[in-house]
Amino acid sequence: xxxxxxxxxxxxxxxxxxxxxxxxxxxxxxxxxxxxxxxxxxxxxxxxxxxxxxxxxxxxxxxxxxxxxxxxxxxxxxxxxxxxxxxxxxxxxxxxxxxxxxxxxxxxxxxxxxxxxxxxxxxxxxxxxxxxxxxxxxxxxxxxxxxxxxxxxxxxxxxxxxxxxxxxxxxxxxxxxxxxxxxxxxxxxxxxxxxxxxxxxxxxxxxxxxxxxxxxxxxxxxxxxxxxxxxxxxxxxxxxxxxxxxxxxxxxxxxxxxxxxxx
Numbered sequence: 563x564x565x566x567x568x569x570x571x572x573x574x575x576x577x578x579x580x581x582x583x584x585x586x587x588x589x590x591x592x593x594x595x596x597x598x599x600x601x602x603x604x605x606x607x608x609x610x611x612x613x614x615x616x617x618x619x620x621x622x623x624x625x626x627x628x629x630x631x632x633x634x635x636x637x638x639x640x641x642x643x644x645x646x647x648x649x650x651x652x653x654x655x656x657x658x659x660x661x662x663x664x665x666x667x668x669x670x671x672x673x674x675x676x677x678x679x680x681x682x683x684x685x686x687x688x689x690x691x692x693x694x695x696x697x698x699x700x701x702x703x704x705x706x707x708x709x710x711x712x713x714x715x716x717x718x719x720x721x722x723x724x725x726x727x728x729x730x731x732x733x734x735x736x737x738x739x740x741x742x743x744x745x746x747x748x749x750x751x752x753x754x755x756x757x758x759x760x761x762x763x764x765x766x767x768x769x770x771x772x773x774x775x776x777x778x779x780x781x782x783x784x785x786x787x788x789x790x791x792x793x794x795x796x797x798x799x800x801x802x803x804x805x806x807x808x809x810x811x812x813x814x815x816x817x818x819x820x821x822x823x824x825x
Contacts, residue, residue: 622686626693632676634705639714644701645674650721653678653753655707655728655741660688662726665800667692667700673721675700678707708746717752722759726799730769742773747780751822760820763799765808770816777820786819793817 623631632644642648650673657663657677667675677700679685685704692700703710728741742762750760760783764770774790777783787793795801795817805815 616683619683619686622689623682626689630689630692630700630702632701632703634703634710634714636709636713638716641674641676641719645699647674649674649699650755651676651719652722652724653715653720654724654726656680656725657684657688657702658727659684660691661802662724662800663700664688664691664695666724666798667697668695669798671697671699673699676703676715677701678703678705678710680704680706707741708749711749711753715753718755720753720758721755722761723750723754724761724799726761726763727765728762728769730764730766730772740769740772742769742776744776744780747776747783751780751782754822756822756824758822760818760822761796761799762818762820763795763815764818765805765813765815767814767816770818773818777818782823783820784823786821793819 632639641651652666652670652673653676654663654666655678657679658681660677660679663675663677677688679688679702682704685702688702725741730740754760760777762773762777764773770792771790774785778785778789785791795815796819799817809815
């Protein structure tokens, strides 16, 4: 999971900007979920692998995107108008197949949830799940989270940001691709409301160490467990099947909770 998660997905040969949902009746890959700037090569926290975009996945977009999807428009978004109400909002970056987002939205109807994921199959699965649950407090982006945060989400407007199991990019030469970097942490602080919360989870200890290096040094954030500390899995994050299997094998999981200062 996570915006930087290197999950099997669909890379597109189409140079389109990716600011609309996938459209492929023949099973071809959907557009790229990020803006293409000709002549510029940007370092991103994710890689889109070649893969088939199935008719079933396309049907999910065709049927449910008008209700739950948000097309990237590169301009400030009025989320009160989107949800039809003014409530506190939670952003999950890189929701994978959407299990945690689906669970949270169902358990917490008083807040609105925004999910961002670049991998189209996972988006399609969550679209179908949300329709099955018949919820109204979730909207999804199929786009790069950094672009969405920078251009569509107002400063100080998020009650919480969640990033679960982002790609740790194990090799040292790939560490620059990690999502959690000083500039990104500062961006999150800007978007969080005073007293807002940042929740991250990883099953890779070296990445937990990296997160502590970055976030403990980020102005405006306080580690709820103290410097270089983690907490037990909170009740709002369901334990995944892979997490359960990993724990049986002796793998650790680190949940990091940070609060933005009230001033």
